[in-house]
Amino acid sequence: MSESTINIQNLTKRFEDKTALDNLSLQVFKGELFGLLGPNGAGKTTAINILCGLIKPTSGTAKIYGYDVQRDTQKVKELIGVCTQETAIYPYLTGAENLELFGNLNGMSKKALKERSKMLLGRMGLAEDAKRVASKYSGGMKRRLSLALALIHDPQVVFLDEPTVAMDPQSRHAVWDFIKDQKIRGKTVILTTHYMEEAEELCDRVGIIDHGKLIALGTPKDLIAKAQVKNLEELFIKLTGRTIRGDA
């Protein structure tokens, strides 16, 4: 894991009077499953939005596979897959049609799209419902389809913004297995989550950010040992406090 896939240098983002990201520097390596943790409004989604080219940083740079996310946006978009916080699917399309649409938007060939779509529907437990319109899906099914849409084109770098929210334990474990598979296949995964056991279970390294600053970085094991706490959740509370935060 020596090759740097994501390279963030002194990234700062200000929204009027609020600093969402404050001089963030970070490297994520190829094949790494990296957990970006933090309380609500800490700056996790802002960081991901900058890396996806959705918003511009106030200062600093971010590169994916050497491509600047601001200058080489088109190239970056071909490399990434993003599962947003929202369950973003077209409700009037079937599961298969949703996948077909985003496969086409990512320029996939008909054959590759068909094979990948079949595999994803199977892995996400949606094969039997592939021809039903997505509006008829349960909440968990919609979340799984949303994740499948992010992965349809087999991206090199995957951003998963709270992918298991509102999933039952079975769905969550199925998604965990799939995320682990991405890592095995050499893909780089950036995961944001509020479930600390999920981060502990999946992530090679985690970075905890609060008020836009990176306040901890390392493997879950090392961070837990260093802070002399029982688990990642205890560490998280110790570092970020018990005050309830508003959303970003």
Place this chain on the structure above:
Amino acid sequence: MKLQRVSALVKKELKKTVREPAVLFMIFLFPIIFVFAFGASLGGVGGSQTVTYQIGVVNLDHANSVNASQTLVTSLSDTKIINIHVYASNQTAQSDLSQGTVQAVMVIPADFSQSLAAYQAAPNDPSQWTNATVTLYLDKGSLVATQAVPPIIQQALVSMTEQSQQVMQSPLQIQTASLVEVKSTSALDFIAPGMFTFASIFLIMMVAQSFTQDRENGMMKRIRVSPTTATEFMASQVASYMGIELIQAALVFAMTYALGFRPSVGVTTYAFAFVLVLMFSLSNVGFGLITATIAKSAGAATGLSFLFVLPQLFLGTFVGASLSSGAQVAGKFVPSYYVTNALTSLFLRGAAITSPAILTDLALVSASCVAILAVGIVLYAKYYKI
């Protein structure tokens, strides 16, 4: 620009139109129901049946020899689109007019026959004529009657003096009549051109809702993180809505045709009319994008879209025919006015597609619609990114 992406997005939009009940209703079912309701009540179903107007006649002319007023009444009856109700007094006739029993009351003056006789004795010497004025009271609640009845009576009067319509001098006058030929034209014919425009205007609401919904549910963000470019996305949207417009216009045409709308024009004119409506759809996409820029939610977009829907509807479709002269001037600032005007000229007035009036309308529609679309795209892209 990658065609694969554009066609995938177009396909998605068309599926949405067919599968979303609200969109399906607004774009296809509503115009069809509307055209059917209006057409059936004004034109008739299944043929070229014309409207019959109920006209009250108060004949004050009691000439002993040649009774010209009777000739006038007979000639009006012969048009088969007028049913004559004879009243002994103007008071009774006005009572029926106020209750809607008749749509107009014509008062023939006492000197009517005398006036015509004086004219016939010296047709080329106006100084010998005795002028007579036929007074016409119209039902102001009936749009079609106010538009159609005066020209019919004017025509009957003109035919009595055996003059062509170009000869302006005549001893027989009615008030506020125009010289537009309207004989055997049904009310449906008057409103059909405006119906095409009317139906298309509701694209504004659909576009505004679609963009705000996709923004709210995160789909716009999802598309933005894909390699789809802004040009590919906007091209797909414009192509989709033009396609939807084409289908909508065909459905409206089929419905008006079924109800008896049969303009005697060739295939080229029909094709030209469709091109006009397609051009018009660009402005509706533009207004939809402007609405989506202002609106924070899909619900707000529905309400705000009426800022653009209503002026276009009231100033530029068949509704505009009954507006004040001031409002009709204001209509010249909305694209729908020029579309309706051009369609009316093509279908009703028999204008050629190469005539200056039609080409002027086409140029104004094209320029304004492309400009409105450009403004919509620039505004939306500025505030929300594509």
